[in-house]
Amino acid sequence: MSDIITKEQIRQPENLVYSKTKLLTDKALSYCPGCGHGTAHRIVMEVIEELSAQSETIGIAPVGCSVLAYEFMNIDMQQAAHGRAPALATAVKRLMPEKYVFTYQGDGDLAAIGTAETIHACNRGENITIIFINNGIYGMTGGQMAPTTLPNMKASTCPYGRDVATMGNPLKITELIAQLPGVHYVTRQAVHTPGNVRKTKKAVRKAFDLQKENKGLTFVEIVSNCNSGWKMTPVQSNKWMEENMFPFYPLGDIKVDGQLIK
Amino acid sequence: MTEEIIIAGFGGQGVLSMGKILAYSGIMQNQEVSWMPSYGPEMRGGTANVAVVISDERISSPVINSYDTAIILNQQSLDKFESTVKPGGLLIYDPNGITHHPTRKDINIYTIEASEEAGKLGLMKTFNMIVLGGFLKLKPLIQPEFIHKGLEKSLPARHHKLIPENEKAIEIGKGLIKAVQVL
Amino acid sequence: MKELRLMKGNEAVAEAAIRAGCDGYFGYPITPQSEIMEYLMAQQPEKTTGMVVLQAESEVAAINMVYGGASCGKRVMTSSSSPGISLKQEGISYIAGAELPCVIVNVVRGGPGLGTIQPSQSDYFQSVKGGGHGDYRLIVLAPASVQEMADFAGLGFDLAFKYRNPVLILSDGVIGQMMEKVELDEFKPRFTKEEIAKNTPWATFGKTDDRERNIITSLDLDSAKQEKHVTHLSEKYKLMEENEVRFEEFQTEDAEYLIVAYGSSARISQKAVDIARAKGIKVGLLRPITLFPFPKKPLAELAKQVKGILSVEMSLGQMVEDVKLAVECKVKVEHFGRYGGIIPTPDEVVAALEQKIIGG
Ligand SMILES: Cc1ncc(C[n+]2csc(CCOP(=O)(O)OP(=O)(O)O)c2C)c(N)n1
Ligand code: SF4
Numbered sequence: 038m039s040d041i042i043t044k045e046q047i048r049q050p051e052n053l054v055y056s057k058t059k060l061l062t063d064k065a066l067s068y069c070p071g072c073g074h075g076t077a078h079r080i081v082m083e084v085i086e087e088l089s090a091q092s093e094t095i096g097i098a099p100v101g102c103s104v105l106a107y108e109f110m111n112i113d114m115q116q117a118a119h120g121r122a123p124a125l126a127t128a129v130k131r132l133m134p135e136k137y138v139f140t141y142q143g144d145g146d147l148a149a150i151g152t153a154e155t156i157h158a159c160n161r162g163e164n165i166t167i168i169f170i171n172n173g174i175y176g177m178t179g180g181q182m183a184p185t186t187l188p189n190m191k192a193s194t195c196p197y198g199r200d201v202a203t204m205g206n207p208l209k210i211t212e213l214i215a216q217l218p219g220v221h222y223v224t225r226q227a228v229h230t231p232g233n234v235r236k237t238k239k240a241v242r243k244a245f246d247l248q249k250e251n252k253g254l255t256f257v258e259i260v261s262n263c264n265s266g267w268k269m270t271p272v273q274s275n276k277w278m279e280e281n282m283f284p285f286y287p288l289g290d291i292k293v294d295g296q297l298i299k
Numbered sequence: 300m301t302e303e304i305i306i307a308g309f310g311g312q313g314v315l316s317m318g319k320i321l322a323y324s325g326i327m328q329n330q331e332v333s334w335m336p337s338y339g340p341e342m343r344g345g346t347a348n349v350a351v352v353i354s355d356e357r358i359s360s361p362v363i364n365s366y367d368t369a370i371i372l373n374q375q376s377l378d379k380f381e382s383t384v385k386p387g388g389l390l391i392y393d394p395n396g397i398t399h400h401p402t403r404k405d406i407n408i409y410t411i412e413a414s415e416e417a418g419k420l421g422l423m424k425t426f427n428m429i430v431l432g433g434f435l436k437l438k439p440l441i442q443p444e445f446i447h448k449g450l451e452k453s454l455p456a457r458h459h460k461l462i463p464e465n466e467k468a469i470e471i472g473k474g475l476i477k478a479v480q481v482l
Numbered sequence: 483m484k485e486l487r488l489m490k491g492n493e494a495v496a497e498a499a500i501r502a503g504c505d506g507y508f509g510y511p512i513t514p515q516s517e518i519m520e521y522l523m524a525q526q527p528e529k530t531t532g533m534v535v536l537q538a539e540s541e542v543a544a545i546n547m548v549y550g551g552a553s554c555g556k557r558v559m560t561s562s563s564s565p566g567i568s569l570k571q572e573g574i575s576y577i578a579g580a581e582l583p584c585v586i587v588n589v590v591r592g593g594p595g596l597g598t599i600q601p602s603q604s605d606y607f608q609s610v611k612g613g614g615h616g617d618y619r620l621i622v623l624a625p626a627s628v629q630e631m632a633d634f635a636g637l638g639f640d641l642a643f644k645y646r647n648p649v650l651i652l653s654d655g656v657i658g659q660m661m662e663k664v665e666l667d668e669f670k671p672r673f674t675k676e677e678i679a680k681n682t683p684w685a686t687f688g689k690t691d692d693r694e695r696n697i698i699t700s701l702d703l704d705s706a707k708q709e710k711h712v713t714h715l716s717e718k719y720k721l722m723e724e725n726e727v728r729f730e731e732f733q734t735e736d737a738e739y740l741i742v743a744y745g746s747s748a749r750i751s752q753k754a755v756d757i758a759r760a761k762g763i764k765v766g767l768l769r770p771i772t773l774f775p776f777p778k779k780p781l782a783e784l785a786k787q788v789k790g791i792l793s794v795e796m797s798l799g800q801m802v803e804d805v806k807l808a809v810e811c812k813v814k815v816e817h818f819g820r821y822g823g824i825i826p827t828p829d830e831v832v833a834a835l836e837q838k839i840i841g842g
Contacts, residue, residue: 150540
């Protein structure tokens with residue numbers, strides 16, 4: 038007997054080890070191959086499926102590469118103007134407090150043009166979850182400098198590297214909003230390895246659970262790659278992220294149960 | 300003389316830069332030119348194309364929908380642009396990766412095995428210049444000295460040492476162009 | 483001889499701004515105009531002319547930086563595309579109210595909302611009829627070539643300072659993204675302190691004993707004063723209408739029909755004129771270069787000569803209203819346009835002329 042299993046055997050239901058959540062549509066993702074956005078989408082949708090909350094969840098898509106998130110997430114969604122997702126989410130949650138409400142935003146959207154909306158939604162302690170994808174660049178528009186671009190990192194609007202003296206320092210918006218009393222849970226995760234994916238999923242689940250308990254704003258940052266904007270292969274970009282992004286944006290919990298982690 | 304050209308292929312094949320070198324060379328030869336690309340992130344990994352017009356007169360519309368010449372480097376672009384060549388016009392394509400070949404009988408069709416040749420010679424970086432050579436063989440609109448100047452102007456100074464290599468690729472391209480008979 | 487280059491419209495306006503003695507650029511990325519800031523950042527004019535280039539956190543911030551810089555008598559500018567220009571409207575209204583000179587570039591894309599990143603001309607109303615709140619006008623320049631993108635940077639600053647008024651360069655994705663031959667002007671020095679004190683004595687550059695303090699504001703709580711201020715603005719706008727109308731005519735001498743089109747639509751329409759003439763249709767083209775002030779008089783003159791006018795725009799029909807006003811309904815005026823990022827072809831323009839004007 039051969040120990041090589043055939044294609045047909047692999048396809049037997051008992052051999053199924055993974056299937057795509059029904060909360061992701063069949064539409065092909067528009068993200069560049071290797072980009073972290075797709076994995077982050079999957080995690081959020083899997084959590085909502087686990088909570089059996091498809092009918093109970095409203096998502097807000099940003100402007101950025103994930104502007105088309107509503108094409109992929111099989112839930113009711115709204116698409117906000119650039120930076121304004123937390124304002125939309127505020128109203129949705131206030132008008133339908135029984136629903137899960139989340140925003141999904143990039144760093145330009147959340148930490149540049151939308152800084153005011155972000156900080157004030159956090160400060161009001163809105164019972165929403167913010168999923169924040171930090172890739173240190175403007176992916177959608179072709180690789181311009183983002184508020185989170187690292188010092189000396191090159192982007193199309195800082196072709197000689199980010200000069201902090203004239204372009205400002207990278208904004209650690211996550212640490213910043215963690216200071217606000219309205220914010221209950223803040224964590225920073227990644228999705229480039231299976232281990233990180235598991236941790237991120239736990240964090241997203243926790244954020245949604247806390248939202249149900251009306252604990253205040255929950256905030257999950259995902260440090261992610263933008264292989265196109267960084268002009269690297271996906272593999273290079275993940276390595277570069279570990280070596281450069283993680284030291285500046287260390288992974289782990291930042292605020293738990295309303296208490297800052299020292 | 301007015302020559303309206305579409306150059307189309309995958310992003311990364313050097314489509315836009317081929318158009319730029321052609322347009323810059325036109326300026327060096329004291330002609331009017333326009334270069335109108337498809338643009339935006341939706342082109343990521345997809346097709347890229349650019350319409351180049353070279354003329355003795357002021358150019359009216361830079362946006363055109365029928366062309367004297369189509370230079371085609373992938374199947375999607377062939378499907379999209381074959382029908383846009385003016386009757387009696389010219390279609391040049393690289394047959395590499397093409398499964399549905401052009402069928403029109405009212406235009407002149409040529410192939411250029413540029414990617415195969417570039418691969419053989421290890422000249423992938425100047426693949427687009429091989430293609431340009433093929434075009435210039437059939438339509439010598441621009442004199443070699445102005446192509447040289449066009450290369451000087453379009454390439455950043457640090458790449459000027461690569462100009463002879465580019466010119467060599469153009470010469471190679473001139474030898475690779477083959478007429479196709481549509482039966 | 484002037485320097486000849488092959489440039490994108492976006493690059494040309496950026497390079498020309500440096501050469502026009504611009505002191506500061508403030509922007510936020512958006513397609514299809516991000517090359518303007520990218521080009522400026524790569525050129526590093528702070529090392530040559532001393533021009534400041536800053537990526538702001540939003541369009542709202544960028545236009546308010548322009549307000550601040552213009553208040554100091556400096557040549558400052560910003561650029562964006564439609565959604566970003568909408569965000570700037572509040573700031574533009576304040577700048578117009580405070581009578582500040584500046585240049586704003588809009589490389590229009592299709593709307594409404596996030597719309598499409600492809601070219602459009604659907605921001606005409608917003609540009610010439612206000613956009614922000616209150617009674618104000620912008621001088622609106624509509625480039626139809628990369629050369630004009632370059633030329634209008636300098637012209638824009640000149641007009642802005644002449645009238646103490648914001649100037650809008652209303653471009654679109656075609657003009658911004660395409661490359662053409664450009665002749666660049668010589669470098670013009672930035673204003674010196676002395677020039678600022680002399681030419682813009684109203685600016686905030688530090689009160690000295692020999693003058694009253696300068697205040698830049700758009701506020702007047704006394705309605706009588708505010709009415710006087712707005713009357714003053716209206717007189718300025720009248721002067722612009724008298725002195726600054728710019729347009730170009732193409733094959734109008736013997737024209738029996740007329741196309742009116744600006745920007746990239748004018749380029750397409752010019753080709754349409756050639757095609758129609760080859761068919762024996764005597765048609766000409768009037769291209770407004772200033773959209774405010776609008777070339778009303780030349781249009782009214784041509785209306786006496788032609789049997790019908792086709793207004794061609796990449797929109798649902800906005801400029802067509804001004805064309806109708808200019809000719810006072812004395813001749814038939816119709817609109818033809820594609821929108822949502824679709825560019826009309828010259829053949830479509832000819833077909834529209836035949837159906838809507840000649841046949842209709
Ligand atoms: C008002 C406005 N300004 C600018 C833009 C152009 N724009 C689209 S996405 C984007 C940046 C997105 O970057 P980020 O939020 O980091 O998300 P990513 O694309 O990297 O996922 C910008 C500036 C816009 N759509 N609207
Ligand atoms: S541009 Fe960057 S963020 Fe956008 S899809 Fe591609 S890799 Fe992802």
